Amino acid sequence: MGFYIKRYLAAFQERKHWTLMALVPVILYLIVAALRVDSFAVTQDFTYSGDLRIAATNSPVNTLTLETLLADPDQLFLDTFALSQLQQRLELQDSAGILPTGQELRRTAHGSMRLASDSGSRLRLTYEGSNARLGEAMVDFYGERLAQRIEDGAARHPASEAAAPYSFQADGGLSVVGMTTPWSAERLPRVALILVLSLLAVLLLIGILELSDPSFKSERQIARYLDLPVLGSMPDATRLAHHLKES
Template sequence: MSYLVKRYTHGLKRYNSWFLLAFLMPGLYLLSAAITPDRHEVWQDVRLPLETPFTSASFDTVAEVVDAQAIFFRDNFDVNRYFNLTEADVGQLEPDHYRNVTAAVSNDITLSYDRGIARIRYLGKDAEMGKSLVDYYARRLVRKAREGISMSGMHIARERHPERMGAIETKPLRALWRPDRFLPLLFLFIASVLAVMALIAALEWNDAALKSERQIARYVNLPVLGSLPDLNKVSQALGDPPEGKSPHP
């Protein structure tokens, strides 16, 4: 057993430069991640005058919606309307799909407001889900605002009437590093190191060179009477200068 350990240790020292290959797979993973979009930004602008009232029990003005937008996104989230389902069909909805949507509503969608323009923005991994959510909330925002104007009797010029501005826009996002890539990168590195160690073991065991006195004795069919140590190591242990160098400067 000790011979096998010594032989493998010798192989590790002999092929130590091969451990650079352990960085190949993690490097390719990061390069692939940097090239492939892993996030998507989706947004829709809505024209919305600051004084616009809302038909909502939670909000009266645009400013209140922006200040408590988390409540706006979660308040009365109509699953049936979002998924275009009837009450009888809602049981057919896949639980994973529903969880993904509700998680995106809580974490990936925001509302900002600047000089009469409200922007609903999604930032997450699923572009199609982002488009669907942005479309849903843009329609809801316009509907609530128009209902509020109608019920309050407020007069707003036609050119300032709440409405969606243009089409939904999308933008793919790329990055070389994100925190959620740490664990996959770590697993890849460990797997690469183990693969290199296995490769070194295979190369060492396929090497036909003699590695020990026992192998020499078996090969020549003669007993080993003695062996010479590494004279360089003996010389260093005795404090002698290396071969070819004078002991005095």
């Protein structure tokens, strides 16, 4: 057993530069991952005018200003009743089994949904994530939810008290844009796995080539093959020449 270990180590020492080949699959994976569309931005634009009032969900009479909602959009996205309705809508889809539920849906709404004002008369509702179909469903739902809360807020806030009559409507349809991510920390576990498997494959290849090599590897092998005692042997000429050059 010791002879084979020494034989493998000698072969590895001779071919250790082959281990660099283990980097090839890792590099290919990183290139493909960087070029592949792995996330989506789903947006819906709205135009508005006047003094928008949004119905508060924690009171049957209070309203929020648009600036308050923009400063804390989770008042729209994480509303318990809204999440319950969104859950029911998602369950009606064919792929409901792969869509988030419960606390996972809450985390997705918090981390993926955005509400921003592009200018003084436009709003943009955005989903950014890896599931385009989920993004379309969430943007469509929250767009309807926002419009309903604005309508309810207007009913709670008489027009005579408002600066001007309001209007709020969608500007065009949903926009879905695929995006590539040059680098993501989420790829590190897969990179490590590919590197380990590639390195093992290279080490295995070195072992197979060494075992399939029919040349003699020791004086003992020569003695057994010839059935004669070995009185001496010449050293490796390559190593000897290298040694002579150094000296």
